[in-house]
Amino acid sequence: MKRAGFATRWLPILLLLPQLAIIALFFYWPAAHAVQSSFYLEDPFGFGSSFVGFDNYTHLAGNSEYGRIAQFTLLFTVLVTFFSLALALLLAVKADNVIRGAKMYRTLLMWVYAVAPPVAGFIGLLMFNQNWGPLAELAKSFGWDFKLGVNFGDTATAMVLVSVWKQVPVNFIFFLSGLQSIPKSVREAALIDARSSFRRFWDVTFPLLAPTGFFLLIINITYALFDTFGVVDVLVKGEPGNNPMTLVYKVYVDGFRGNDIGGSSAQSVILMVLVLALTIFQFRLVERRIHYT
Amino acid sequence: MAQVSLQNIRKVYPNGYEAVVPTSFDIKDGEFVVLVGPSGCGKSTLLRMVAGLEDISEGVLSIGDRNVNHVDPADRDIAMVFQNYALYPHMTVRKNIGYGLKNRKIAASEIEAKVQVAAKMLNLTDFLERKPSQLSGGQRQRVAMGRAVVRDPALFLFDEPLSNLDAKLRHQMRIEIKALQRRLGVTSIYVTHDQVEAMTMADRIIVLNAGRIEQIGTPAEIYHRPASTFVASFMGAPPMNLLKADCSEKRVILKGNVAVTANAADGPIVLGIRPEDIEVGEACDIPFTVDIVEELGAHRLLHGQLDGQDLTIHVGKDVAVSAGPIRISINPDAVVLFDAETGLAL
Ligand SMILES: Nc1ncnc2c1ncn2[C@@H]1O[C@H](COP(=O)(O)OP(=O)(O)OP(=O)(O)O)[C@@H](O)[C@H]1O
Ligand SMILES: [Mg+2]
Numbered sequence: 001m002k003r004a005g006f007a008t009r010w011l012p013i014l015l016l017l018p019q020l021a022i023i024a025l026f027f028y029w030p031a032a033h034a035v036q037s038s039f040y041l042e043d044p045f046g047f048g049s050s051f052v053g054f055d056n057y058t059h060l061a062g063n064s065e066y067g068r069i070a071q072f073t074l075l076f077t078v079l080v081t082f083f084s085l086a087l088a089l090l091l092a093v094k095a096d097n098v099i100r101g102a103k104m105y106r107t108l109l110m111w112v113y114a115v116a117p118p119v120a121g122f123i124g125l126l127m128f129n130q131n132w133g134p135l136a137e138l139a140k141s142f143g144w145d146f147k148l149g150v151n152f153g154d155t156a157t158a159m160v161l162v163s164v165w166k167q168v169p170v171n172f173i174f175f176l177s178g179l180q181s182i183p184k185s186v187r188e189a190a191l192i193d194a195r196s197s198f199r200r201f202w203d204v205t206f207p208l209l210a211p212t213g214f215f216l217l218i219i220n221i222t223y224a225l226f227d228t229f230g231v232v233d234v235l236v237k238g239e240p241g242n243n244p245m246t247l248v249y250k251v252y253v254d255g256f257r258g259n260d261i262g263g264s265s266a267q268s269v270i271l272m273v274l275v276l277a278l279t280i281f282q283f284r285l286v287e288r289r290i291h292y293t
Numbered sequence: 294m295a296q297v298s299l300q301n302i303r304k305v306y307p308n309g310y311e312a313v314v315p316t317s318f319d320i321k322d323g324e325f326v327v328l329v330g331p332s333g334c335g336k337s338t339l340l341r342m343v344a345g346l347e348d349i350s351e352g353v354l355s356i357g358d359r360n361v362n363h364v365d366p367a368d369r370d371i372a373m374v375f376q377n378y379a380l381y382p383h384m385t386v387r388k389n390i391g392y393g394l395k396n397r398k399i400a401a402s403e404i405e406a407k408v409q410v411a412a413k414m415l416n417l418t419d420f421l422e423r424k425p426s427q428l429s430g431g432q433r434q435r436v437a438m439g440r441a442v443v444r445d446p447a448l449f450l451f452d453e454p455l456s457n458l459d460a461k462l463r464h465q466m467r468i469e470i471k472a473l474q475r476r477l478g479v480t481s482i483y484v485t486h487d488q489v490e491a492m493t494m495a496d497r498i499i500v501l502n503a504g505r506i507e508q509i510g511t512p513a514e515i516y517h518r519p520a521s522t523f524v525a526s527f528m529g530a531p532p533m534n535l536l537k538a539d540c541s542e543k544r545v546i547l548k549g550n551v552a553v554t555a556n557a558a559d560g561p562i563v564l565g566i567r568p569e570d571i572e573v574g575e576a577c578d579i580p581f582t583v584d585i586v587e588e589l590g591a592h593r594l595l596h597g598q599l600d601g602q603d604l605t606i607h608v609g610k611d612v613a614v615s616a617g618p619i620r621i622s623i624n625p626d627a628v629v630l631f632d633a634e635t636g637l638a639l
Contacts, residue, residue, distance in 0.1 A: 183377065183379065185375045185376075185377055185379035186379045186380075186381060186382070188344075188346050188366075188373075188375070188379065189373070189375060189379040189380075189381070189440075190381070191345075191346065191365075191366045191367065192344065192345075192346075192366045192367055192371065192372065192373055192393070193367065193392050193393035193396055193440075194367060194392070194393075194396040195365060195367035195368060195396065196396070199396060203392070204381055207383040208382065208383060210383075
């Protein structure tokens with residue numbers, strides 16, 4: 001590949017400066033601050049703080065509530081990732097079959113992507129409204145008395161549904177373009193080789209989508225872990241109580257509601273390490289991205 | 294192995310474009326038929342209709358004695374070799390070749406045996422564990438062939454299988470495919486736009502033009518007795534010379550000389566003559582000026598103008614000619630006359 005060069009050394013740095021400043025200001029500085037405060041016990045009323053070493057971390061390790069939330073987060077992430085990938089794949093395969101309508105499908109599904117997470121959560125809130133929410137009504141017609149924000153399982157279900165709904169369009173777009181990049185003649189060869197469309201899908205289409213799938217898997221795990229904050233926030237209405245929440249939300253609750261800055265910082269450092277690990281894994285994957293042909 | 298019959302097969306694409314006008318022909322059991330024609334004439338469309346990859350708009354297609362108009366591609370008992378080979382990139386050569394068998398509920402041991410035989414036939418034994426991306430173009434081509442022969446189908450379909458290979462490999466594979474088809478005796482339809490491939494491989498050639506059959510015949514018939522000026526100028530390199538001439542009193546006059554006598558009406562006529570059917574010599578009757586001599590080693594091509602029309606002459610390497618005036622004569626037995634209006638042979 002040919003590299004384009006700059007005439008002076010300073011110009012690129014100058015051009016990068018605004019972005020670097022933003023990253024430093026909104027990421028590195030707070031991150032460093034979080035690492036620092038995770039080693040301190042902060043007075044809830046702001047009267048100084050004392051160094052406590054790894055106490056905040058060891059405290060978390062022994063905390064059963066934190067363990068439970070971690071478990072829920074794991075389950076939540078698995079469910080959201082699985083369903084948003086599976087549903088998107090199904091839609092993409094269907095849309096791919098009707099090439100004429102594909103553009104329309106794409107546009108319609110993309111609208112959802114434009115919805116901000118808190119707004120998605122709010123829509124979920126309306127849909128699951130106990131008195132008149134259409135989805136709650138639907139559940140009721142099956143004999144399921146849906147109590148959002150009161151019943152743990154019901155709230156968790158709503159959280160998963162809304163998060164999946166929000167993520168499907170992104171996956172759909174990637175899957176659809178993945179499907180359309182499979183050479184037409186390869187599919188036609190499969191058409192001659194295998195009678196069953198089920199076999200053709202699992203033997204030919206699915207393996208050829210695998211690179212797209214791996215990539216989306218990471219994206220979706222990251223999404224379920226972190227980007228669902230807005231959805232969770234709206235659905236539990238800032239009243240954690242008996243409600244399910246994810247690790248990211250717990251950081252917020254402990255830090256800003258519980259005023260436990262040290263503990264909350266320790267939690268966010270743990271999450272930071274998790275993101276770092278995922279990111280490294282993803283880069284590795286992209287580097288070794290399976291290139292057929 | 295089977296005969297194939299197309300009756301009034303027509304293709305109109307959803308956008309209204311008629312790619313194939315109603316077309317009929319039969320292919321005998323074990324016959325190698327080549328569909329040839331310029332780009333966009335509907336060769337692939339016709340082949341893909343036979344394969345079942347494209348709907349047949351009208352007409353009846355039968356393979357063997359079975360009407361297969363509405364039969365799935367997998368059930369037509371055909372195998373197809375694609376221009377870009379269409380190998381499954383994630384499967385090894387072994388799996389690529391065996392995949393069609395696996396889906397036909399054949400025992401694994403039998404599949405392995407058949408794959409081995411096919412691989413041996415195509416010199417692929419050493420590559421069975423490789424993925425297509427680890428093969429050269431020629432080897433991929435062989436795998437595509439292997440995928441077809443292993444199935445032992447009633448009909449082979451080839452869509453320009455050699456056009457991605459270099460000239461030398463193309464020549465070699467041409468002979469191998471032909472030999473393989475002879476040996477297996479499988480009825481084959483082969484699409485190409487390369488008239489040399491058509492001439493050398495075909496038992497019978499079908500020349501297509503704009504979705505219409507121009508001529509069906511053996512390579513010799515197509516070459517020596519073209520049914521139209523289109524076929525005359527499409528087949529052969531260099532193509533047949535086509536000269537506008539006049540016919541009067543059953544005689545075709547070319548540059549004041551009687552070239553040939555013909556049972557045709559008076560008026561303008563097109564005279565077709567292959568470059569190798571023109572003789573050069575002192576005793577010949579037509580004066581001609583050579584502008585350019587093309588030296589090709591085994592023979593030479595002489596280019597010049599006769600009556601203001603381009604003419605190419607093919608002479609052996611022993612005939613010494615240089616640019617300048619010479620005398621030529623046209624072999625009247627080799628002349629094909631065409632209607633000046635319709636372009637059809639008279
Ligand atoms: N899906 C389609 N919709 C509309 N028109 C099409 C479609 N596919 C092909 N055509 C048209 O039908 C005609 C025949 O196409 P076809 O692919 O059969 O040509 P071909 O003879 O195989 O040419 P080539 O030698 O370039 O492969 C072309 O004019 C092409 O533009
Ligand atoms: Mg074609």
